[in-house]
Amino acid sequence: MSSVLKETMSAFCLPEDFAHPLLLWYNEKKRDLPWRHTGDPYRIWVSEIMLQQTRVEAVRKYYLRFTEELPEISDLAACPDEKLLKLWEGLGYYSRVKNMKKAAQLSHDGLPKTYDSLRTLPGIGNYTAGAVASIAYGLPEPAVDGNVLRVLTRLTGCREDISKQKTRTDAEDCLRKYLCGHPEAAPGIFNQAMMELGALICLPNTDPLCVSCPVQKFCSALRDGTVSKIPVRAKKSSRRIEERCVLIIRDGNKTAIRKRPNHGLLAGLYEFPNIAGYKDADEAVQITQKMGFTVLRITPLPDTKHIFTHLEWRMRAYLIKTAQTEESLREDIILADAEELQKIYALPSAFDAYKEDVL
Numbered sequence: 401m402s403s404v405l406k407e408t409m410s411a412f413c414l415p416e417d418f419a420h421p422l423l424l425w426y427n428e429k430k431r432d433l434p435w436r437h438t439g440d441p442y443r444i445w446v447s448e449i450m451l452q453q454t455r456v457e458a459v460r461k462y463y464l465r466f467t468e469e470l471p472e473i474s475d476l477a478a479c480p481d482e483k484l485l486k487l488w489e490g491l492g493y494y495s496r497v498k499n500m501k502k503a504a505q506l507s508h509d510g511l512p513k514t515y516d517s518l519r520t521l522p523g524i525g526n527y528t529a530g531a532v533a534s535i536a537y538g539l540p541e542p543a544v545d546g547n548v549l550r551v552l553t554r555l556t557g558c559r560e561d562i563s564k565q566k567t568r569t570d571a572e573d574c575l576r577k578y579l580c581g582h583p584e585a586a587p588g589i590f591n592q593a594m595m596e597l598g599a600l601i602c603l604p605n606t607d608p609l610c611v612s613c614p615v616q617k618f619c620s621a622l623r624d625g626t627v628s629k630i631p632v633r634a635k636k637s638s639r640r641i642e643e644r645c646v647l648i649i650r651d652g653n654k655t656a657i658r659k660r661p662n663h664g665l666l667a668g669l670y671e672f673p674n675i676a677g678y679k680d681a682d683e684a685v686q687i688t689q690k691m692g693f694t695v696l697r698i699t700p701l702p703d704t705k706h707i708f709t710h711l712e713w714r715m716r717a718y719l720i721k722t723a724q725t726e727e728s729l730r731e732d733i734i735l736a737d738a739e740e741l742q743k744i745y746a747l748p749s750a751f752d753a754y755k756e757d758v759l
């Protein structure tokens with residue numbers, strides 16, 4: 401178990417008996433997901449990291465492909481970076497899968513078996529450590545993600561700002577204490593039931609389905625009429641906006657791509673050539689010529705945007721047909737056909753809108 405339980409002035413005070421109806425509901429209503437059929441810590445870890453990236457439904461296919469290609473933690477530890485990034489393509493936050501590989505390389509005998517030792521691995525924070533420790537090892541550790549925090553704040557009527565680390569720590573302390581005092585609650589099932597309730601019933605950004613909620617009779621927010629006001633979240637600082645011009649350069653049946661630097665945003669991935677700022681068609685032609693291409697035709701494509709955590713790319717793009725000019729190409733430019741783009745080179749989802757022009 402993790403560090404000694406602290407007696408704190410917690411913002412959360414959980415009703416004693418709510419776990420029983422919650423677990424009954426989960427048993428009956430839970431979604432059938434591939435990672436719910438395994439007790440393998442490695443697979444549970446993979447699914448939990450993927451679930452932090454995207455929607456449950458989207459994770460299915462990534463999870464199945466990843467665990468088929470890399471069935472054991474030792475396969476992940478030995479996986480070449482290019483292949484790993486390709487397996488992660490479309491999930492975003494590529495640093496997470498790089499950290500997974502580092503963690504796998506440090507776990508010669510499989511993943512560690514305690515919360516504290518899991519926490520020492522690269523890329524494993526409180527949530528992931530709690531999820532693996534409780535689901536794979538049955539330890540009374542909390543796994544507090546956005547869904548759980550929403551359920552918990554509404555259930556207890558907590559008005560603390562959920563973007564503050566202290567609120568999250570209080571939530572973890574409260575749940576750890578609850579799990580330690582209620583061994584019948586089965587920590588792994590309990591944590592998943594809380595997440596499932598947040599995903600299916602206690603919904604964000606819309607009215608939650610309180611009439612169908614198994615714990616409605618314990619819910620402070622429902623009783624006090626404050627459901628729409630909880631959870632409280634301080635306004636986020638706005639994202640930096642960056643305008644970019646993206647060049648989809650087609651040379652016969654091949655497309656120009658280049659590798660991004662090995663550090664910083666989207667490190668080590670491939671991209672369509674792009675430059676800062678919006679460019680008009682004449683400027684785009686000149687830039688393409690400087691790469692060594694002879695431009696035959698240029699067509700504007702629809703503008704798109706992609707949102708990162710603290711940054712938003714607003715993209716203006718051109719489809720540019722060129723003549724065969726391979727010998728004179730700038731050396732950072734790679735010409736790849738559709739099969740190579742699908743199987744070898746990992747292109748981040750920021751460029752998804754333009755992939756259909758080349759695949």
Ligand code: SF4
Pocket residue numbers: 551554555601602603608609610613614615616619620621622627
């Ligand atoms: Fe959420 Fe409504 Fe259930 Fe309360 S009663 S936990 S607000 S779904």
